[in-house]
Structures are given as C-alpha cells and as structure tokens.
Amino acid sequence: MPIDARGSDRSSSPPSRGTSEHALALIRELVELGPRRVAGSVCERQAHDRLAREFREITRESGSPLHVALRPFRFNTHLYAVLALHFGVATLGSLATLAGYWPLGLLLHLLAAASYYGDSTRRFYWLRRLFTFQPSQNLVATAPARDGERTIRVVVIAHVDAAYTGVMFHPEVVRRGTRPPPIPGLEFMAKGMLVVTAATALLALVDLLSGTGLIGASASFVALAALSVPPVITFALNLEVVLRDQVVPGANDNLSGSAAAVALAARLVPRKPPGAELVFVVTGAEEAGTGGAYALAREVSLGAWDRRDTVIIGVDGLSNGALRRVVDGELMAVPMAPWLDRVLDQVSASELRFREVTSMNIPVGATDAMPFHARGYDAVCLSCVDPQIGAPRHYHRLSDTPDNLDPAQYADSIDYAERLVDAILEARA
Numbered sequence: 001m002p003i004d005a006r007g008s009d010r011s012s013s014p015p016s017r018g019t020s021e022h023a024l025a026l027i028r029e030l031v032e033l034g035p036r037r038v039a040g041s042v043c044e045r046q047a048h049d050r051l052a053r054e055f056r057e058i059t060r061e062s063g064s065p066l067h068v069a070l071r072p073f074r075f076n077t078h079l080y081a082v083l084a085l086h087f088g089v090a091t092l093g094s095l096a097t098l099a100g101y102w103p104l105g106l107l108l109h110l111l112a113a114a115s116y117y118g119d120s121t122r123r124f125y126w127l128r129r130l131f132t133f134q135p136s137q138n139l140v141a142t143a144p145a146r147d148g149e150r151t152i153r154v155v156v157i158a159h160v161d162a163a164y165t166g167v168m169f170h171p172e173v174v175r176r177g178t179r180p181p182p183i184p185g186l187e188f189m190a191k192g193m194l195v196v197t198a199a200t201a202l203l204a205l206v207d208l209l210s211g212t213g214l215i216g217a218s219a220s221f222v223a224l225a226a227l228s229v230p231p232v233i234t235f236a237l238n239l240e241v242v243l244r245d246q247v248v249p250g251a252n253d254n255l256s257g258s259a260a261a262v263a264l265a266a267r268l269v270p271r272k273p274p275g276a277e278l279v280f281v282v283t284g285a286e287e288a289g290t291g292g293a294y295a296l297a298r299e300v301s302l303g304a305w306d307r308r309d310t311v312i313i314g315v316d317g318l319s320n321g322a323l324r325r326v327v328d329g330e331l332m333a334v335p336m337a338p339w340l341d342r343v344l345d346q347v348s349a350s351e352l353r354f355r356e357v358t359s360m361n362i363p364v365g366a367t368d369a370m371p372f373h374a375r376g377y378d379a380v381c382l383s384c385v386d387p388q389i390g391a392p393r394h395y396h397r398l399s400d401t402p403d404n405l406d407p408a409q410y411a412d413s414i415d416y417a418e419r420l421v422d423a424i425l426e427a428r429a
Contacts, residue, residue, distance in 0.1 A: 016266065017054065017057065017058060017061070017262055017263060017265075017266035018263055018266040018267045019263065020263065020407065020410055020411035020414050021407075022259075022262075022263065023256075023259035023260055023262065023263045023410070023414065024259070024402065024405065024407060024410065026054065026255075026259040026262065027251050027255040027256060027258075027259050027402050027405070028251075028402040029050070030047050030050060030051075030160070030255050030258070030259070031249045031250075031251055031255065031401070031402055033046045033047055033050065034046060035247065035249075036162075036247045037160065037161055037162040037247070037250060038077060038078075038161055038162060038164070038247055038287070038288075039075065039076070039077040039078070039134070039136055039161045039284060039285035039286075039287060039288035039291060040075075040077045040134035040135060040136045040284070040285065040288075041077075041161075044136065044160060044161050044284050045137065047160045047255075047258070048070060048137055048139045048160055048282065048284065049070075051139055051160065051258060051261075051262065051282050052068050052070065052139055052141075054262045055068045055139075055141040055262065055265060055280065056068050058262070058265050058266050058269060061266075062266070062269065062270040063270075064143060064269045064270045064272075065143065065144065066141050066142070066143050066265065066269055067141065067142045067143075067144065068139070068140075068141045069139075069140050069141075069142075070137045070138070070139055070140075071137060071138045071139075071140055071295075071296070071299075072135060072136070072137050073135075073136060073137065073138065073284075073285075073291070073292065073295035073296075074133040074134060074135055074136070074295075075133055075134065075136055075284075075285040075288055075289070075291030075292070075294070075295065076128055076131045076132075076133060076134070076285075076288050076289065076291065077131075077134050077136075077285065077288050078131070078164070078242065078288060079164075079287060079288050079289045080164055080166070080238045080239075080241040080242050081131060081238075081242050082119070082127070082128050082131065082288075082289060083234065083238040084235055084238040084239045084241075084242055085127050085128075085130065085131075086112050086115060086116045086119070086127055087112065087116075087196065087200070087231040087232075087234040087235040087238070088235045088239070089108050089111060089112040089127065090108065090109055090112040090113070090200045090203065090228075090231035090235070091228065091231055091232050091235050092108055093105040093106070093107075093108030093109040093112065093200075093203060093204075093207070094109075094203060094224060094228040094231075094232075096108060097203075097206075097207050097210070097211075097224060098221075098224065102207045102208075102210060102211035103207075103211065105203075105207045106204050106207035106208055106211065109200055109201070109203040109204035109207060110201075110204045111126070111127070112127070112200050112231070113197055113200040113201040113204065114126070115127040115128075116193075116197050116200070117197060117331065119289065120193060120197070120330040120331050120366070121330075121331065121374060122290065122294055122297075122370060122371045122374040123374060128289070136161075136284035136285045136291065136292060137284050137292075138281060138282070138283045138284060138292045138295065138296050139160075139281065139282040139283075140279065140280075140281050140296070141265060141279070141280040141281075142277065142278070142279050142280075143265070143268075143269045143272060143277065143278040143279075144277055145274065145275050145276055145277040146274040146275065149274050149275040150275055150276070150277050150309070151275040151276070151309065151428065151429060152275065152276050152277070152309050152311070152424070152425060152428040152429065153276075153277040153278075153279060153305060153306075153309055153310045153311070154276065154277075154278055154279070154310075154311050154313065154421050154424055154425065155279040155280075155281060155305075155310065155311065155312045155313065156261050156264055156265075156278075156279070156280050156281070156313050156315060156417070156421070157261075157280075157281040157282075157283065157293065157312060157313070157314050157315070157368045157369070158254055158257030158258045158260065158261050158281070158282050158283070158314070158315045158316060158368070159254045159257065159258070159282065159283045159284070159285075159286030159287070159292065159293075159316070159368055160254070160255065160258045160282050160283070160284065161250070161283075161284055161285060161286055161287050161288070162247050162248055162249065162250030162253075162287065163247070163248055163250060163253060163287040163396045164241050164242075164244070164245070164246060164247055164248070164287070164396070165241070165244070165246050165247070165248050165396050165397055165398060166237065166238075166240045166241030166244050166246070167237060167240050167241075168237040168238070168240070168241065169395060169396040169397055171389050171393075171395075171397075174364075174389050174390060174391050174395060175388070175389040175390060177192050177363070177364065177390075178190055178192070178363035178364060178389070178390025178391065179390065190361075190363050190390075191330070191331065191332075191361075191363060191364075192363065192364050193330045193331060193364065194330070194331045194332070195230055196230040196231055196233075196234045197331060199227045199228075199229075199230040199231060200227075200230075200231050202223075202227050203224065203227045203228065203231075206220060206223045206224055206227065210224075246398070248396055248397060248398055248400045249398070249400050249401050249402075250400055251400050251401050251402045251404070251405055252317050252318070252319050252320050252384075252392055252394060252400050252404075252405055253316070253317045253392065253395065253396065253400060254286070254315075254316045254317055256315075256317060256318040256319050256405065256410060256413075257314075257315035257316050257317065257318060258282045260315050260318055260410075260413070260414045260417060261280045261281075261282060261315065262280075263414050264280065264315075264414065264417055264418055264421065265278070265280045267418055268418065268421055268422075272425070273425060273429065275429070276425050278421075281293075281296065281368075283296065283368055286368055289366075290366055290367070290368055290370055290371050292368070293368035293369075293370070293371040293372065294371040296371075297371040297372045297374070297375045297377070298371075298375070301375040301376075301377075305377075307375075307376050307377050307378075309428070310377055310378070311340065311377075311378050311379070311424050311428070312369050312372045312377050312378070312379035312380070313369075313379070313380060313381070313382065313417065313420060313421065313424075314326070314367045314368045314369040314379065314380065314381030314382065314383075315381070315382050315383075315413075315417055316367050316368065316381055316382070316383045317383045317384050317392045317395075318382065318383070318384055318409075318410055318413035318414065318417075319384055319392070319405045319406045319407075319409050319410040319413065320384055320386065320392040320393040320394055320395075320400075320404065320405065320406060320409070321383075321384035321385045321386040321387075321391075321392045321393060321409075322356055322384060322385060322386070322387060322409075323354075323356070323357045323382060323383075323384050323409070323412065323413050323416060324357065324358060324359070324360040324382070324383060324384070324385050325344050325357060325358070325359050325360070325380050325381070325382055326359075326360055326361075326362045326367060326369075326380070326381040326382070326383050327359055327360065327361045327362060328362055328366055328367055328369050328370045328373055328379075328381060329361070329362065329366075329370070329373075330362075330364070330365065330366050330370075333361045334370070334373045336359075336378070336379075336380055337378040339378075339427065340378050340380060340424075341359075343420070343423050343424055343427050344357075344359075344380065344420065346423060347416065347419050347420050347423050350419060351419075353412055354412075354416055354419070357382075357416060360385060362383075363390050363391075364391075367381040367383065368381070369381040382413065382416065382417055382420070384409065384413065
C-alpha cells in the first residue's frame with residue numbers, strides 16, 4: 001500500500017495540503033498552466049492566482065484565519081538583458097580606451113562597476129532603469145497573531161516565476177564557473193560576479209593610469225586585454241540567453257518552494273502559538289533580479305515589519321541536490337545573525353537525515369532573502385545544491401521538470417523547513 005512522506009495512506013483519497021505528495025501534484029499543475037512563466041507574464045499571474053486559491057482553502061479546511069492578498073509592484077522582466085547591458089557597457093569602455101578615448105573608457109568602466117555593485121547589493125539601480133518596469137505581483141498570505149500579543153513574525157518566501165536558459169547554464173559551464181582555481185588565496189574566484197565586477201573596476205584604474213602616463217603603452221595594453229576578458233565573456237554569455245529567448249519549466253526553481261509554502265502553511269497555521277504571526281510569500285520577478293522581494297522588503301521596512309521581531313526564511317529549489325542553508329551575497333557573503341545560525345545548527349543536529357544541512361556560500365545569483373538582508377532583517381534561504389556542479393541538478397535547464405524532481409529529498413526539505421520554523425518560534429517566544 002503506497003504511503004506518502006508523512007505516513008498517510010494515499011490509496012483511497014487525494015493527499016492533503018500538508019503532504020509533499022500534494023505539493024508535487026501542485027507543481028505539475030502549475031507547470032501545465034503555461035510554458036513562459038516569466039516575470040510580469042500572464043502565466044506568472046495565473047500561477048499566483050492558483051496558489052492564492054490553495055492558501056484560501058487552508059482557511060476553509062482548518063478554520064484558522066489566513067488573509068490572502070496579491071500586492072502589485074513594477075520591475076524589469078529580464079535579468080540577463082540587465083547583465084548584458086552592464087558588461088556590454090564595460091566592453092565598450094575597453095574599446096574606447098583602445099581607440100585612444102581613455103576618459104570615455106574610464107567613465108564607462110566606472111559606470112558599469114558602480115551600477116552593478118548597487119544592483120547586486122539591492123542598494124540602488126542605475127543602468128537597470130534604462131529598461132521599462134513592468135507590472136507583476138507578490139502573493140502574501142498572513143496568519144496574524146492574536147491582537148496585542150505578537151512576539152515574533154516568521155516569513156516563508158519563495159518565487160513562482162521561471163528562468164531563461166542558455167549556454168551559461170550547461171552543467172559543465174556551471175561547474176567550471178563555481179569552482180575556484182586550485183591555488184591557495186584564490187577561493188574568492190568562485191564568486192563569478194565578484195571577479196567580473198572587480199575586473200571592470202580595475203579597468204577604470206588602468207584607464208586612469210594609462211591616460212595620465214603613469215604606466216606605459218605596452219603595460220597598459222596587456223592589463224587592458226587581460227582585465228577585459230571577464231566582462232567580455234559575461235556580456236557574450238548573457239546576450240546569448242537574451243537572443244535564445246527560451247524559458248525553462250522551473251519545477252524545482254522554484255515551484256518546489258512555492259508548493260512547499262502551501263504545505264508549510266497547512267501544517268503550521270492550525271497549530272501556531274497565539275503570539276506568532278506567520279506570513280507565506282510567493283514573489284514575482286525573482287528571476288529578473290529578486291524584484292518581488294525587493295519591492296516587498298522596501299514596502300514593509302517602512303514600519304510594517306519590525307526588524308527586531310521578523311525572521312525571513314527563503315525556500316528556493318528544494319530538490320535535485322543536497323539541502324543547504326545558503327549564505328547570500330553575489331559579490332561578498334552576507335553573514336547570518338549568530339542566533340539564527342545557532343538555531344540552524346540545532347535543527348540540523350535534531351535528526352540523522354538533517355545532519356548534512358550545512359552552510360554554503362552561494363557562488364552565483366541571489367535569493368529572495370537578499371533584499372531583506374540589505375534592509376537589515378535576519379534571513380536565511382534553504383536550497384538544494386549538487387556538490388558536483390555547484391548548483392541544483394537541472395539548474396535553469398529545460399530538463400527542470402516535475403519528472404526530474406527527487407520526491408524523497410523534497411519531502412525531507414519541507415520537513416526541515418517546518419522544523420526550522422518551529423525552532424525559531426521556540427527560540428524567540
């Protein structure tokens with residue numbers, strides 16, 4: 001007789017919303033809604049509407065209040081166009097310097113490096129604003145604390161939009177891009193965007209030194225040629241993604257997190273402590289550069305969510321690898337709050353199946369936790385990573401389908417996230 005991950009008999013009735021099997025069925029349904037679930041698309045909105053019905057059903061079935069709302073915002077729709085623009089500007093800067101226009105080269109290199117620094121840290125947007133901002137939405141389901149009794153707010157956040165694909169996401173390219181050279185002291189090179197941004201900033205220094213005659217023409221040419229390689233490659237790879245214009249199913253990245261948010265709400269809301277507020281967020285435009293999380297973090301940081309009693313838990317890609325707690329930061333790692341790190345250690349030690357859930361510095365990209373980190377919130381993201389390639393299996397590939405999910409790992413990941421929420425509520429009660 002088939003048994004689901006939480007021990008219920010599934011031969012006679014459909015699985016309940018708290019089970020990983022229901023989450024897997026929901027992932028399949030969301031994939032079938034449409035092939036281009038990109039930021040700002042009709043398919044993205046349809047997926048949000050479908051998930052909103054799931055959260056409303058939890059209230060109907062359990063009797064526990066869960067207030068569900070779609071919050072609109074505007075953001076770019078194509079991260080890879082933004083990246084191609086940044087490092088296309090850097091490439092133009094190198095060409096300008098080679099042609100003898102070093103002040104222009106200096107300006108373009110400084111612009112590209114500074115703009116991408118702001119973009120990656122979610123502090124400000126410059127070049128990104130040359131693209132139009134399109135409407136999208138965040139789905140926010142809130143189980144409120146009893147009036148006047150709130151002591152802690154735990155926010156579980158995932159995203160529903162799917163990514164574009166290209167040559168840069170071939171497993172071998174990803175593996176090489178996330179592996180530092182086997183030379184002591186060069187471990188930082190596993191952060192690919194740190195390398196390309198630093199190279200762009202150093203190009204500005206070369207422009208200045210060569211233009212003012214502080215280094216000779218030969219040395220200037222060699223430095224310019226060597227340092228231009230990272231931005232030129234980055235420009236070309238991202239431009240290829242833009243021109244290919246192909247969208248992945250995104251079953252693991254990140255419908256697995258979206259469906260897990262429903263499962264976690266079904267498990268946690270009916271038994272939450274009176275003083276706890278639980279919030280389940282499914283963002284839009286994450287694959288465009290964490291746009292939904294950025295909009296929400298900017299909105300709630302004005303006073304709606306107090307940093308002192310709010311904890312963010314990202315769930316992003318909960319299958320196709322070994323579960324890890326991700327240390328965010330595209331350029332530099334953003335450390336977790338020490339108390340949260342201790343709670344994670346306790347959860348990892350609580351069961352044998354959780355013992356391998358250790359910290360990992362994210363080599364590329366960012367998660368929905370990053371905009372909250374940038375605004376001073378305590379946050380962590382849970383994600384599965386295949387150690388052999390430095391990313392989840394099928395990462396941003398057309399093979400990221402429901403059939404390629406690992407059901408056992410997915411069930412364990414949801415259980416770990418549930419255990420983490422319980423541990424945070426206990427630690428901050």
